[in-house]
Amino acid sequence: MTLDELCKKIKNCAGWMNARYGGIVFDEWAVVSLAENKARVLFYTGPRNDEFLQNFVEDLGPLRAELTSANYGTGDFEFSRNACGTRIESFLVVGAGLFLVCNNTQSSMDAIAKNPRWLEAQVPFVELAEAVRANPLAISWDPKAFPPKK
Numbered sequence: 172m173t174l175d176e177l178c179k180k181i182k183n184c185a186g187w188m189n190a191r192y193g194g195i196v197f198d199e200w201a202v203v204s205l206a207e208n209k210a211r212v213l214f215y216t217g218p219r220n221d222e223f224l225q226n227f228v229e230d231l232g233p234l235r236a237e238l239t240s241a242n243y244g245t246g247d248f249e250f251s252r253n254a255c256g257t258r259i260e261s262f263l264v265v266g267a268g269l270f271l272v273c274n275n276t277q278s279s280m281d282a283i284a285k286n287p288r289w290l291e292a293q294v295p296f297v298e299l300a301e302a303v304r305a306n307p308l309a310i311s312w313d314p315k316a317f318p319p320k321k
Contacts, residue, residue, distance in 0.1 A: 172306045177202065177265060178214050184299040185216075192292035196283060197260070197273040203227070204310070205239070213269075213310075219257065230274070232258040246304025248296070250280055259319055263300055266308035271299075287303045 172180075181200050199217030203210050210227050224275065229237070231244045234251045237243065248263040260280040261273040275283060283289055 172303075172308055174202065174308065174310070176212055177303070177308050180299055180302060181214070181271065182216075184295045187232055187295035188292045191294065192283075192286065192288050193285075195275065196279075196289075196292050197275050199272075199274040199276055201222070201272050202265060202308070203270050203272060204268055205270065217274070225239070226257060230257050230259050231272075234259055237262075244304075245307045246289075246300045248300050261296075263296075263303065265303045269308050269310070271303075 181202070185197065185200060200215070201217070201223060202214040203212055210224060212224050212227075215223055219226075232251065234249060237249050243249070243262050243264050245266060248261060248298055250261045251258070257274065258278055259272045259274045260283075262269050263271040263273075287293075288291065
């Protein structure tokens with residue numbers, strides 16, 4: 172899928188998750204490329220637009236080892252129960268070296284999971300993961316030349 176198609180799916184997923192949860196699950200969603208061990212933000216929505224990339228490595232916190240391991244394939248995801256504040260709480264592999272990272276800058280994953288509606292709110296996230304597994308994000312430009320020329 173294209174980045175535009177993925178971004179639409181992300182926005183829909185966020186809306187459905189929030190509706191099922193009865194509040195905001197993740198207030199920060201970003202698609203990042205980690206090609207050549209350099210983080211590049213391809214899409215971002217959230218409250219920290221200017222600070223997100225600056226703090227990305229530190230904010231990966233407990234998920235850093237998992238994100239950079241070869242144990243995850245396209246459509247696989249992970250949650251960090253201990254992340255809080257600006258620490259990233261989830262990632263989803265959306266393509267080769269491409270990740271969707273999700274965060275709630277106001278709450279922890281542990282607090283989110285205590286809401287009984289959390290189980291139902293996960294359904295759209297899993298559906299997004301399955302859509303990505305079936306049709307991974309394909310970048311049609313050289314990530315080394317980011318941002319893409321139009």
